[in-house]
Amino acid sequence: MIEIEDLSFGYNKKPLLFEQLNISMPSGNIYGLLGKNGAGKSTLLKLITGLLFPKQGKLEVVGFQPKTRYPQFLQEVYLATEEFYLPPMKIEQFVRLYSPFYPRFSHQMFQGYIEEFNLPLKQKLSSLSYGQKKKFLLSFGLATDCKLLILDEPTNGLDIPSKSQFRKVVASAIHEERSFIISTHQIRDMENLIDPIIILNEGKVVFFQDYEQILQKLAISRQNVLPAEETLVYAESTLGGYHVVTKNTGQEETNVSLELLFNAVVSNTAKINEIFN
Amino acid sequence: MNKYFDFSRFWLLLKTEMLKGRRAILMTLTIILGIMTVGTFTEPVMDDNKIIHAENFAYGLFIGGFILSSLAFSSLSSSLKSYQYLTLPASTFEKFLSMWLLTCIGWMVVYTLAYSICAPLINLIGQLASNSVVIVPYHPLGGFIVTTLKFYFVLQGVFLVGAVHLKGYVLPKTLFVLVLYGVLCMLIFYLFLGDMVNSEVEQTLNDIDFSITTLHILWSVLEWVFWWLFAPLCWIITFLGLKEKEV
Numbered sequence A: 001m002i003e004i005e006d007l008s009f010g011y012n013k014k015p016l017l018f019e020q021l022n023i024s025m026p027s028g029n030i031y032g033l034l035g036k037n038g039a040g041k042s043t044l045l046k047l048i049t050g051l052l053f054p055k056q057g058k059l060e061v062v063g064f065q066p067k068t069r070y071p072q073f074l075q076e077v078y079l080a081t082e083e084f085y086l087p088p089m090k091i092e093q094f095v096r097l098y099s100p101f102y103p104r105f106s107h108q109m110f111q112g113y114i115e116e117f118n119l120p121l122k123q124k125l126s127s128l129s130y131g132q133k134k135k136f137l138l139s140f141g142l143a144t145d146c147k148l149l150i151l152d153e154p155t156n157g158l159d160i161p162s163k164s165q166f167r168k169v170v171a172s173a174i175h176e177e178r179s180f181i182i183s184t185h186q187i188r189d190m191e192n193l194i195d196p197i198i199i200l201n202e203g204k205v206v207f208f209q210d211y212e213q214i215l216q217k218l219a220i221s222r223q224n225v226l227p228a229e230e231t232l233v234y235a236e237s238t239l240g241g242y243h244v245v246t247k248n249t250g251q252e253e254t255n256v257s258l259e260l261l262f263n264a265v266v267s268n269t270a271k272i273n274e275i276f277n
Numbered sequence B: 001m002n003k004y005f006d007f008s009r010f011w012l013l014l015k016t017e018m019l020k021g022r023r024a025i026l027m028t029l030t031i032i033l034g035i036m037t038v039g040t041f042t043e044p045v046m047d048d049n050k051i052i053h054a055e056n057f058a059y060g061l062f063i064g065g066f067i068l069s070s071l072a073f074s075s076l077s078s079s080l081k082s083y084q085y086l087t088l089p090a091s092t093f094e095k096f097l098s099m100w101l102l103t104c105i106g107w108m109v110v111y112t113l114a115y116s117i118c119a120p121l122i123n124l125i126g127q128l129a130s131n132s133v134v135i136v137p138y139h140p141l142g143g144f145i146v147t148t149l150k151f152y153f154v155l156q157g158v159f160l161v162g163a164v165h166l167k168g169y170v171l172p173k174t175l176f177v178l179v180l181y182g183v184l185c186m187l188i189f190y191l192f193l194g195d196m197v198n199s200e201v202e203q204t205l206n207d208i209d210f211s212i213t214t215l216h217i218l219w220s221v222l223e224w225v226f227w228w229l230f231a232p233l234c235w236i237i238t239f240l241g242l243k244e245k246e247v
Helices: A041-049 A091-101 A107-117 A130-143 A160-173 A211-217 A258-267 A269-276 B007-045 B053-071 B079-086 B092-129 B143-165 B170-205 B214-243
Strands: A002-009 A018-025 A030-035 A056-061 A077-080 A148-152 A179-183 A197-201 A204-209 A218-223 A232-238 A241-247 B050-052 B134-136
Touching: A002 A041, A018 A204, A030 A041, A030 A258, A041 A056, A041 A077, A041 A148, A041 A179, A077 A130, A091 A107, A091 A130, A091 B007, A107 A130, A107 A160, A130 A148, A130 A160, A160 A179, A197 A258, A204 A211, A204 A258, A204 A269, A211 A218, A211 A269, A218 A258, A232 A258, A232 A269, A241 A258, A258 A269, B007 B053, B007 B092, B050 B053, B050 B092, B053 B092, B053 B134, B053 B143, B053 B170, B092 B134, B092 B143, B092 B214, B143 B170, B143 B214, B170 B214
Parallel strands: A030 A179, A030 A197, A077 A148, A148 A179, B050 B134
Antiparallel strands: A002 A018, A002 A056, A197 A204, A218 A241, A232 A241
């Protein structure tokens, strides 16, 4: 689905953000792209969608070089950004106008999502709330049946019921030939949805593992005293104890807290690498 | 489906662009023709009390067309709109062609038709405003009108270049760049060829054949470049600008 080899990219007059970046993302997964502000998440998404061009290296998405922006490529990749512009027209008008550009657009699926999210078809897009607009973009993107759907901060602005609706809708829309990349800071909203997890830090992929591997190799728990130094990866003090991330030595199964995992990876990358390699 | 051009996809894109740009086209047309129609009332107090349609037509065509052309690719002026425009599944060539058709050929056709409809109204208002007003008749296919359309066809490309390469205030910025380039060219011409041309002009006054002078040859080359190279060059620069656009 996505093959990145020795990719280098930097903005003009600034040092390189990505240097010799390598990622391989097969289809059929919901990838969670995590990282601090300025880590390069949005830049990577723009490179994947052909909105930015790499300086060096190979970048292939759904069999195309994104830079070419061929229609056949653009039909297979849909980007729903955190901030977006929607033209001042009704939902049905937008769909009438833009859906023919996507050959596999399913009006039936779109109708289903619109009903699921309770969106008013006859209302102008500009008069919808931010959250409703996001739900509309997600519905449209899913209905295109594109091979790669990229969602940047999809749960920002969604109310609590909408967040679980979002998870339900996204989980139901994935299939073997399709992939989603969800870039977010709202990692609690993504728990039990994203797999594998990719963590970017200072332009490098510092973590790329699926849940199975994480569960096998790490244990995340709450403990009253700090565990031994050699197994400890990360600890956060909490009321009367610690939330700890440790090396999983006893094959014990724990619940993965993405927030703790992220903090552990960013603050102790060396130890994480040691455990996973 | 072709990577570069597919008629059904292009037609979809053209319809989308027409729908998106319909307000801008209608407003430009209404303002230009409105000013001309209402302005006819002032004809009796203006210079020679004459309505010269060919001149009015030319002013409207150029002003309206250049405004519209500067508004082409307006989606590229904002990052948020750019995401949608650049990721819309159509080829760069189709995107360029649709915009060129709308702002060049489309404007020429729509404006000529609209002016042809308005011309009798302008005549009527002119006669109502003053009995002595002289009306120079309007011939949509007359020589002057055709030449004006040809000039628009060539010059419009500059504003498409501006629309793709400049961000915000495209029309004034394009005009500024044009003036700057004009002054630069004149300066270069004056510095490098000024003396030679002056001496040739003096010789020409002494009955030497003008057609063999450097000035004449230079003018012929410039004329040829203007009519045959200038517009395609502008279109290529516009296309490449669109192709290489990053957000």
